[in-house]
Amino acid sequence: MTPITDQELHQMAMNIVGKEMEELGYEFLSVNSKPKKHPQFVALKDKYLHFVVVRVVKYPLNPVQYDVEFMNKMKDHAVKFKARTYYAGVGIANSRDYEMPVHHEDDYVVNFAGLIEIK
DSSP states (O other): OOOOHHHHHHHHHHHHOOOHHTTTTEEEEEOOOTTTSSEEEEETTTTEEEEEEEEEEEETSSSTTOOOHHHHHHHHHHHHEEEEEEEEEEEEEEESSSTSOOOSSSSSEEEEOOOOOOO
């Protein structure tokens, strides 16, 4: 069995978050799929600029919990552009056994609670 790479997991998370944002009416201005380049999404909605940081979170970590210090730095950066800042944590796990790596041949489960605004 071939495990899914961290880059592939990040791309899966980007697709999940991007689809959600599309459904919510966001207009993408910039998409950066590199895990260490932030924000991953810069988008417009209701005439406001939005910065979205996407993170893949592996089991047993909670995808809703984020690095407060890092996200506050992102928020400070966004303020310069009059933008709102969001965190999008996406938990992805092997559906047969959450402890096992996610493989190309296996189904997986997703834990995504939506965009979390950093205020």
